[in-house]
Amino acid sequence: MSLSSRDLPTIRRIPISLVAIRPAKLFDLPDIMRIEHQSFREQYPRGVFLMFLENNPETFLVAEYNGKVIGYVMGYLKPDFEGHVMSIAVDPVYRGNGIGKMLMIAVIDKLIKLGARYIGLEVRVSNERAIKLYERLGFKKLKRIISYYSDGEDAYYMVLPAEEWGRRN
Ligand SMILES: CC(C)(COP(=O)(O)OP(=O)(O)OC[C@H]1O[C@@H](n2cnc3c(N)ncnc32)[C@H](O)[C@@H]1OP(=O)(O)O)[C@@H](O)C(=O)NCCC(=O)NCCS
Numbered sequence: 001m002s003l004s005s006r007d008l009p010t011i012r013r014i015p016i017s018l019v020a021i022r023p024a025k026l027f028d029l030p031d032i033m034r035i036e037h038q039s040f041r042e043q044y045p046r047g048v049f050l051m052f053l054e055n056n057p058e059t060f061l062v063a064e065y066n067g068k069v070i071g072y073v074m075g076y077l078k079p080d081f082e083g084h085v086m087s088i089a090v091d092p093v094y095r096g097n098g099i100g101k102m103l104m105i106a107v108i109d110k111l112i113k114l115g116a117r118y119i120g121l122e123v124r125v126s127n128e129r130a131i132k133l134y135e136r137l138g139f140k141k142l143k144r145i146i147s148y149y150s151d152g153e154d155a156y157y158m159v160l161p162a163e164e165w166g167r168r169n
Contacts, residue, residue: 014094033049040087052076059114071091071099074088124154
């Protein structure tokens with residue numbers, strides 16, 4: 001079955017200067033979970049978001065435009081000083097406006113300030129759009145993890161060293 005143009009979201013162009021990045025709050029969870037639902041085949045239960053928020057209040061960030069949450073990123077610092085990006089998503093209607101890039105820059109900066117020596121993440125090998133975003137920011141594919149996802153798809157483990165980020169910014 002193919003998608004008709006009616007099934008596709010209408011992309012909204014918005015001035016990026018009016019988008020604010022701020023720490024996520026409890027009251028943002030319904031919006032965050034709506035965006036997650038629109039973005040991923042599998043969803044985390046609400047409890048995972050709650051626990052993540054409690055443990056990582058500085059590195060769970062949202063993008064807000066006109067009082068509305070339109071994207072989020074979840075980062076955390078591992079005990080071995082890897083800053084890990086667990087998830088990032090932008091409301092489909094607002095994609096391609098630079099919001100994903102803004103969220104990534106904000107979480108990378110924060111994780112490095114908290115002591116991360118490098119930033120790591122996993123991404124589906126088919127997710128060209130996300131891979132392109134990460135590569136533009138300086139991430140490199142370090143290895144391919146076979147059948148990382150529950151549907152059997154492989155992941156790339158991508159890494160951005162803190163020194164590389166310092167050189168670029
Ligand atoms: C990946 C995602 C977060 C990117 O968010 P976004 O706000 O659309 O991204 P941006 O507008 O900041 O674009 C950043 C870069 O992504 C790439 N990109 C954006 N739109 C693209 C498109 N339509 N096609 C290909 N690449 C694209 C470009 O490299 C762009 O950099 P540039 O503007 O300097 O050329 C978003 O597509 C999303 O939510 N996808 C579903 C969830 C997901 O896959 N998350 C990642 C899991 S690892």
